[in-house]
Each structure stands twice: as C-alpha cells, then as structure tokens.
Amino acid sequence: MTGLYPDTRLRRTRASGWSRALHREIVLTPADFIWPLFVTEGAEVEEPITSLPGVSRWSIDGIAQRAKEAIALGIPCIALFPNTQADRRSDDGTEALNPDNLMCRAIRAIRDACGDDIGILTDVALDPYTAHGQDGLLDDRGYVTNDATVDVLVGQSINQAAAGADIIAPSDMMDGRVGAIREALESGGHVNVQIMSYAAKYASAFYGPFRDAVGSGGLLKGDKKSYQMDPANGEEALREVALDLSEGADSVMVKPGLPYLDIVRRVKDRFEVPVFAYQVSGEYAMIEAAAAAGAGDRNALVMETLTSFKRAGCSGVLTYHAPVAARLLNG
Numbered sequence: 001m002t003g004l005y006p007d008t009r010l011r012r013t014r015a016s017g018w019s020r021a022l023h024r025e026i027v028l029t030p031a032d033f034i035w036p037l038f039v040t041e042g043a044e045v046e047e048p049i050t051s052l053p054g055v056s057r058w059s060i061d062g063i064a065q066r067a068k069e070a071i072a073l074g075i076p077c078i079a080l081f082p083n084t085q086a087d088r089r090s091d092d093g094t095e096a097l098n099p100d101n102l103m104c105r106a107i108r109a110i111r112d113a114c115g116d117d118i119g120i121l122t123d124v125a126l127d128p129y130t131a132h133g134q135d136g137l138l139d140d141r142g143y144v145t146n147d148a149t150v151d152v153l154v155g156q157s158i159n160q161a162a163a164g165a166d167i168i169a170p171s172d173m174m175d176g177r178v179g180a181i182r183e184a185l186e187s188g189g190h191v192n193v194q195i196m197s198y199a200a201k202y203a204s205a206f207y208g209p210f211r212d213a214v215g216s217g218g219l220l221k222g223d224k225k226s227y228q229m230d231p232a233n234g235e236e237a238l239r240e241v242a243l244d245l246s247e248g249a250d251s252v253m254v255k256p257g258l259p260y261l262d263i264v265r266r267v268k269d270r271f272e273v274p275v276f277a278y279q280v281s282g283e284y285a286m287i288e289a290a291a292a293a294g295a296g297d298r299n300a301l302v303m304e305t306l307t308s309f310k311r312a313g314c315s316g317v318l319t320y321h322a323p324v325a326a327r328l329l330n331g
C-alpha cells in the first residue's frame with residue numbers, strides 16, 4: 001500500500017450524488033446572507049437601477065416589504081443604504097445626523113413591520129450625504145480629513161443606533177473610528193449594538209453601480225485612494241483588522257469579495273473571529289452580464305461564487321443575490 005493511486009482514488013467519493021452530499025465540507029444556507037437594500041423618498045416607489053439589473057431603490061413602504069420577504073426566505077439581516085435627495089446633501093454631510101433622515105425613518109418602519117425578527121445593519125460613511133460624494137469632510141486642499149470626519153461618523157452612528165439599528169457598519173476607512181464609535185455606543189447605553197467594521201476595504205473599480213444607486217457617482221470627483229486600501233496590499237489588511245478588533249469591532253468585513261478571498265482566508269486564519277465579505281455591486285453586475293451574454297448559467301454562477309465565500313472562511317456574505325440564492329436554496 002502506497003497511499004497513492006490506485007489505492008487512493010479521489011474520484012471514488014465523487015461517484016454518486018449521495019456520496020458527494022456526504023463529503024461536502026461546507027453548506028450554504030439563507031442564514032449566510034445579508035441583503036443590501038437601497039432606500040429612496042416617496043410612497044410606493046420602485047426605481048430600477050440600470051447598472052444593477054434586477055435591483056431597485058424602494059421607498060420606505062417597499063423596504064418594509066423587502067424586510068418581510070427576507071424573513072420569509074430565512075435571510076437574517078438586511079443592510080440599508082439611502083439615496084439622499086440632492087437638496088439634502090451638503091459639503092459637511094450633516095443630513096447624516098438628522099434623526100428623521102431617510103435611513104432613520106426606514107429603520108423605524110422596518111422595526112414597526114417586523115419587530116426583532118430581522119437584523120438591521122446600517123452603513124456609516126458620509127458619501128450618501130455629501131455634495132462631493134467623498135466619505136468624509138474635505139479640507140481646503142480637497143483632502144479627506146480623518147479626525148474631524150470621525151466626529152461626524154460618531155454622531156451618525158449614535159443617530160442610527162437611537163433609531164433602532166442592530167449593527168453599525170462603518171465603511172469609511174477613517175483611522176480610529178471603530179474605537180470612537182464603540183465608546184459612544186457604550187456611554188450612550190447602546191451596549192448591545194454591534195459593530196461590523198469594513199476593516200479591509202479596497203479602493204476598487206467594482207463599486208460603480210453602487211455609486212449610481214445611492215446617487216453619489218455623478219458627484220464624485222477623483223478617487224478614494226487616500227483612505228481605501230491599495231489592492232496590492234495584504235499584510236496591511238491584517239493590520240487594519242487587528243486595529244479594528246482592538247478598538248471593539250464584533251466582526252470584520254473584507255470588501256470587495258471575489259478578488260479578495262485570499263484576504264478573507266488570511267484574516268480568518270490569523271484572528272479566528274467572525275469575518276464577512278461584501279460581494280459588491282460590480283461583482284453582481286459582472287455575473288448578471290455574463291449570464292445575459294450567454295457566458296454562463298446565472299443560478300450556477302451565483303451559487304458557486306457564494307459557496308466560495310463560505311469555503312474561504314466567511315461567516316456570511318453581503319450580496320445583492322441574497323433573495324435569488326435563498327429561493328434556490330429553499331427549493
């Protein structure tokens with residue numbers, strides 16, 4: 001016996017469906033998904049997003065319906081992103097602090113409709129509220145300032161927590177914001193509000209359709225490279241994660257998803273904490289475009305990519321395919 005072929009034939013366990021099921025290492029379920037949703041003003045409004053075929057912005061009544069749909073599908077959590085009206089955007093993004101802004105009204109409507117049956121994750125960053133589309137405050141040279149931005153992000157987080165958010169998800173990549181937000185949540189009595197930090201968020205070309213969806217795409221001049229990470233860097237992602245965990249993050253996120261699965265695995269191996277990934281808008285659009293061009297079966301592409309996230313070490317995935325995938329899994 002050599003332990004080699006022909007004693008060992010790895011095809012033996014693949015020969016039948018029952019055996020493949022028995023040997024499957026990880027199993028994807030609808031409970032692995034967080035469903036990102038775009039909120040817009042008005043009543044009974046559904047606005048399809050051209051660059052994200054199959055995804056719409058919904059007015060608050062529609063968002064509450066989507067939350068009920070998520071519960072029915074077994075999806076445990078939704079992520080909210082507001083499309084703020086142009087006349088409510090400003091250079092300093094103070095609409096983020098308004099207790100009656102679109103985000104806060106959506107949180108309260110979901111809570112009214114669904115109680116505690118669904119988790120509500122809210123994005124913290126100023127880009128849906130700034131007139132310039134950057135995630136923070138600009139100095140007179142157009143640089144996104146760190147510490148002054150963190151002060152506003154803390155206010156934004158407390159505003160969302162007071163409205164009923166369960167998970168605060170800072171996506172801005174300012175240094176020190178997790179610690180500042182954690183301290184404010186603790187002293188504000190929101191001790192069970194989680195922080196899921198976008199710890200390793202890269203300056204990516206895959207965010208285009210999202211920026212259309214929240215209306216910041218046309219406003220943004222330049223790029224976000226002075227705060228989001230260089231796609232060439234992996235060790236730096238581990239430093240980002242270490243800092244956010246030390247500052248009080250409950251879980252960390254890697255973003256985008258598929259091009260950064262190596263980062264997911266390195267983070268999981270190093271820290272053994274809950275890791276999430278965001279399969280971002282450009283990844284969703286890429287799969288839909290491939291399927292529309294006849295380059296692959298859409299449902300199979302969706303399931304294969306989502307399975308890959310779990311295999312790489314993710315506790316869950318933020319994905320616009322969440323309802324599609326949940327329906328496929330629920331049969």
Ligand SMILES: NCc1[nH]cc(CCC(=O)O)c1CC(=O)O
Nearest residue numbers: 125127171206207210280281282
């Ligand atoms: N802070 C904003 C934010 N939060 C989530 C995304 C991208 C999500 C996606 O592309 O699906 C972005 C875009 C950006 O940083 O420009």
Ligand SMILES: [Mg+2]
Nearest residue numbers: 173174175240
């Ligand atoms: Mg950081």
